[in-house]
Amino acid sequence: METNTKEASIGWQADKPLSESLTLLLEKEMWTDVTFTFRNQEEVVEIKGHSIILAARSPVFQAMFYGQMDGKKEVAIEDASPESFKLFLKCLYTDNVDLDEISLTKVIEIAHKYQLGYLLDICSEQLAKHVRVDNACDILNLAVFYNLKELQKEACNFVDDHVLEILETPGFMNISVETLKMMLAGDTLYADELNIFRKCIGWAENKCKEQNLETSDQNKRNVLGDAFFFIRLPTLTFLEYTENIANTKLLSVEESHKIYMYKGCPSLQIDLINSIVQRKSKLDTILLPGDQMEIKFHCPNDIHLLGLMLDQPKEALANVRRTDLHYEYELPDKHLSAIALHGKLVIRETGFNTTFQTPYLSKLPNFVSLSEKVALKGKNEPYTITLKANVYTSYDVQYLQRFREIGLTNGKSGFVKDPGPSLEYLLSKPWPYFNFKQFITGVQYQNVSNR
Structure with a gap:
């Protein structure tokens, strides 16, 4: 067995994580017992490794070094470059695949040959982050050829x-x-x-x-x-x-x-x-007539429900006025008004329920976006979707800000400077909610690929 101990001074392993120690074993060729050879024109390039580590990661290497081919310590590589194989070995030793898309492709090709399923999964996950318009077909081609299911799914979604x-x-x-x-x-x-x-x-x-x-x-x-x-x-x-x-x-x-x-x-x-x-388009909307906060939704096919379309009666925002803490103050400009929604959505047949809070919107209709995609199976019977919500107007936020800025009281002598209540005190008070009479007018969903 060939042993290289040039850098193997006593105690070199101290304070090093496993991946770093194994990287040094590979890069410094310490205690190696396997040689991979590459013929580059007239030159032969050698890369050394450790049979026990290789066999622990790959059934192909296990059979090569400890099976019927036990004793084989020199392996000629004809279908990979030395540079690609070095990257592959480093990934095999450490599971570190911080590589560019070209290097990831090369490592996937070699990892597939040697049946490193775990490393294939890691590389596929990383390669999925590199999908672009100009390389989507190449990556999907690779995923199909090597039967990488998750990478196929991600690439197909991007293509769609x-x-x-x-x-x-x-x-x-x-x-x-x-x-x-x-x-x-x-x-x-x-x-x-x-x-x-x-x-x-x-x-x-x-x-x-x-x-x-x-x-x-x-x-x-x-x-x-x-x-x-x-x-x-x-x-x-x-x-x-x-x-x-x-x-x-x-x-x-x-x-x-x-x-x-x-x-x-x-x-x-x-x-x-x-x-x-x-x-079908990836994103779709179905408009539904109705005057209630519960709808029967016929699911056309397998979908991911994203949210509900709502229509807010105009009178809900009219004549909004607060009097609180014995202060009366002027109504802010109506064109600055907005609404936010707080509530709960329930899908009866699946048992799914979630709370939600929409951002302030100044245009209607409103849209309730779910915090997570809800998978619904296509079926003939409808799903029952119930929405219970309160509306919170931005008037209240504007009032709080005015209290903070000028702290005015209303009296016979006119406006008088007053520090007013603290913002912390105002925020501790219950914020007003108004009866919500909004209508569900549609659902927005994402069609699920049938591949």
Whole structure:
């Protein structure tokens, strides 16, 4: 066993956390017993490691050093650069993955090969923070290829939110057919379907050229594979379908006939190969008529409820006047008035309830935003949402400020300077609430991806 003890003076470990001690073992090559070799043209680069640490993190290294290949102490690496492998080893030894997106990608590729599931999760979480319009397709491609579920989810959510920009990027043309299929499968990939169709055909043409195939309609459909069925051709308008698809050879005569039949009479039970489901925007609002603080809400599909739309009767803000502590004072300018809401929201069928407090709003209708997303499953029976709330007006805040600033009393001799009550005393008094007669007029929610 080769041992390097150049830096191994007695007591070097004192006051060092585990990660720092292991980093020194790796960087100073102390007591190493494994050598990884990299051939760079005529030069051979060596990186040393510790078989016991490697085997403790990876089943592949365990089999390599302590299984059937027991005794193997030199490993040739042909699918990674020395720089990338050094980063990988440092992450393996310490779980520290403070890396840029390119380095994270390289570490993920190596970590997948050696089956370091925990390190893959950490790297995926970090890489998700680097998703941008220009790299979203590349990151989603990586996540699909290595089956990184959480990274797939985060990347798909980003794609949904920026789909129009992402369809224009070079990265979209380079995704795999499996990645394309995942993108198209989402109901929340909200873009004009004709635009989606055209971009997919452009993607197919690019793949044909890469494979030295003629860019015929048949070859385009072949390279699209199952992804073609996720293009929602039946949701196009009659004119869009006729002008852009009917005169091509992407569909057989029978397939095209079925779509025409569906467009002519959607109620017919027709076996279509392409999805007929209209895509949904990520954020949506349903307006509901009503004159009460309880509504029956039919959930169209799986959603995250974000809040309620409210309509405030104007009379609730009219003639608001306070008299308190034997002081009377002038009413502030009405155009400065605002309201805030305090209360409780209950969803009867789920048992969910939460308190809320809205910020001051000077425009109506008001919006009650929930402090957390509420997951609701799509079902035929309605959910019952009840809101109990009080309104607090900004007049009271303005009055408190006026007490603090000028402390005036109202008397026959006119306004007289008076320090007035302290702000602490005023804040200790109950603030006035007014009867709240606001109406629930709608719900705002986020559609959940069906991927």
